Amino acid sequence: MPLTHFDEKGAAHMVDVGEKALTKRRAVAEGSIRMEPSTLALILSGEHRKGDVLGVARIAGIMGAKRTADLVPLCHPLSLTRVAVELEPRDETSTVYCSATVETRGSTGVEMEALCAVQISLLTIYDMCKAVDRGMSIEGVRLLEKEGGQSGRWIRGVASAGDCDPDAGDPGTGDPARVDSDERLASWRKR
16 A cells, blocks of 8 residues: 555645545554653652643643644644543553543544654653653553544454454564453553
């Protein structure tokens, strides 16, 4: 399949989605930020001088999803119907895990909006904590699932939505694929 953001002459252009059907679109993305244990403890204690780090990061992620078309040149501006950003501190790995679910009813998907929400949430955590920990690392930002539109449902590590192969694995993690996508997403979120 050719890259859709280039015309026949190789010039970049915005894809014409005017003739595509309006359908419910949904995407889920994830990522995490690794930090020093003392930085995570500071965030969890609520005593960071900049305030509620996770609360601010959650709002920033929602705003990031809404502004994706301003940040990624060839993205369509979309009317989003739902943006949910979850942040989960994990003591055992000294990370904050982030997942974002974005939905719309439209003619193009919301994968970029979900990925942007995760990135902006994690960048906000970095910004708010960089004075005490410049070595933080944003890791594993990726799309987990998308549904809607002509291509239907896609789940990371599953051959295709209608043809879920329970023996297929995710080459990035070695996780076995599961037919039940909700179970698969729950498993990823625990990492």
